[in-house]
Amino acid sequence: MTWLVPLPVVMPLLGAALTLVIVRRPAIQRAVSLFVLATTLAAAVTLLVTTIDGPQVVAVGGWAAPLGIVLVADQLAALMVVVSSAVTLCVLVYSIGQGVADGNMGAPVSVYHPTYLILTAGVTNAFLAGDLFNLYVGFEILLAASYVLITIGGTEGRIRDGTTYVVVSLLSSVIFLIGIGLAYAATGTLNLAQLAGRLDALPDSLRLVLQSMLLLAFCIKAAVFPLSAWLPDSYPTAIAPVTAVFAGLLTKVGVYAIIRTETLLFPGGPGLDILLVAALATMLVGILGAVAQSDIKRLLSFTLVSHIGYMLFGIGLASAAGLAGAIFYVVHHIVVQTTLFLAAGLIERRGGTTSLERLGGLARLAPLLGILFFIPALNLAGIPPFSGFLGKLGLLQAGVDDGGVLAWLLVGGGVVTSLLTLYAVARVWSLAFWRTPHADPPDESPETRLGDPPGATDPADAPRKSTAVSAPAGPRMPPLMVAATLALVVIGVGLTVVAGPLFDISADAAAQLLDRQPYVRAVFPDGAP
């Protein structure tokens, strides 16, 4: 069944080429994108089933491992591919719903489908890469697509925030590339399985240099605290489906890269304590930022940063339980954070804004929207019985088992962060949904003037922003957008139902990661050269 391995990368790439050719036939374009992502999801699920027997390896182009490039699907990679395909499919449906409703399937947005598919291919390529340089190429593919998506439409706000995003991403890519260059100079290989053996033979100081270069690059991409300032500044301006898919997937690719390199290449190094400290800082600083926000999208961006800390916590513990918790949490967080951003997009559409100072009374206006926001919000905050609670519980247990001072600090930090997350989302709930709407919304609050500099209002957003919240009849929510969000809410709740098997898979994946040998043996059946 190894022919399945390259499918999640190749299918979206072919789909991107096809949608680019038929750029003038939006209906066929949509059908092709949907078909491609649906088959990718099917292939990914089958792949996950086959990896239970052991990692699946494909040498691309028939060139054997140390010289050629390999794609490796172990349980972790396959699980990530499954979740990311499911999420990208739902977001695609959402964006089709939005496009159909706005009637803007015309010229500039026709690049949306090819770019979106290339983004998917980049994400899956990064997950499946068995080679450090191929991982870099995967990152570049998804970043190049994300540059286009984040600035789509080319309005002033998006160009401004896109500049921050692009420059920071380019810097992290350069750091990654330098790390690759140094690793190659030191070991003479970039194949992950071969690196694992050769890095062990290097002196500790050199290993530390390589580890910190790679960790630095991945931490920028994953938005770990001292390197996270770019994220809340650049994500909220993009269109809702783009923000949602970025929030769900892009930072998690960074987290995945951290998991892969920390377990396979640098197990048990001195970097782990630094990771734990960074995890604590990321959790607390992120969530304090979220509490201070008055805009739903910015608030959600800060919770995104904050919850990256939970995953780092599990990685930093480097125990089987900690890693299993981290993997489970990644899966949970991809789904829930994407759902929340999609719901925020619906709020913007229904209420005319995402500013908490102007919204109000949405629960009466759109009860369904209330449910779509409320369930994932509780899930994110970690209320039992949702998967957020189970993931946090797993991580906290792993922390208690570890018993170190740092681990206990992180357990405390995790509980505080969870409570503050509940406070932040409850604030959104009571301000946007629960309270009675303003009779006379302040039309020109200083916030809006800052957000949209005078004389340069975003033409796409201008009519929506001027819609007064007090007017009861906002635009209806397109059914396709609601359906896509609802599907993700259901998947998020479904994670609770399948939590047992999912935790088993996570634990298996974690055990494989810590053992390292299954991965190496899968690539080199006769031992690494």
Place this chain on the structure above:
Amino acid sequence: VSPNVLLVIAVGVLFACGVTLLLERTLTRVILGVTLLGNGTNLLILLGGGYGGPPIVGVTPEPEMSDPLAQAMILTAIVITLGMTAFLLAMAYRSWVLTGHDEVQDDIEDRRIMLRAERDQGIEAQDDTNGDDTGLDTADEPATHNDRASR
């Protein structure tokens, strides 16, 4: 050995210039910085591949060849840097068309927090004198004024 030392110095100079330019606010200078950093990295990888003759069978005996894999990676990196530079240039141009400059200005969030702090101080001052909550409107005035002035 001497060509390698020269290359090492070149890598250092390229990185230093690249980082300096990257810290500028104007996007065009940032683009130049990124280009220099990219080239520095490519040289670094070339150095990692070792010094030797052209890696062509029949031209150079095998033990004297330089590492072709490093060169292949540089080629890929060059292509990627080229694409990214093109995108950055397009963005700088778009920014210039829209606003007349390509500077990334102050962080909006920083300014928002400053504004809010000023407003809160204004409310407190009003509370001290008037003791009612109509201070909000008057407190907006100086804040807005400052914002315009700093622009």
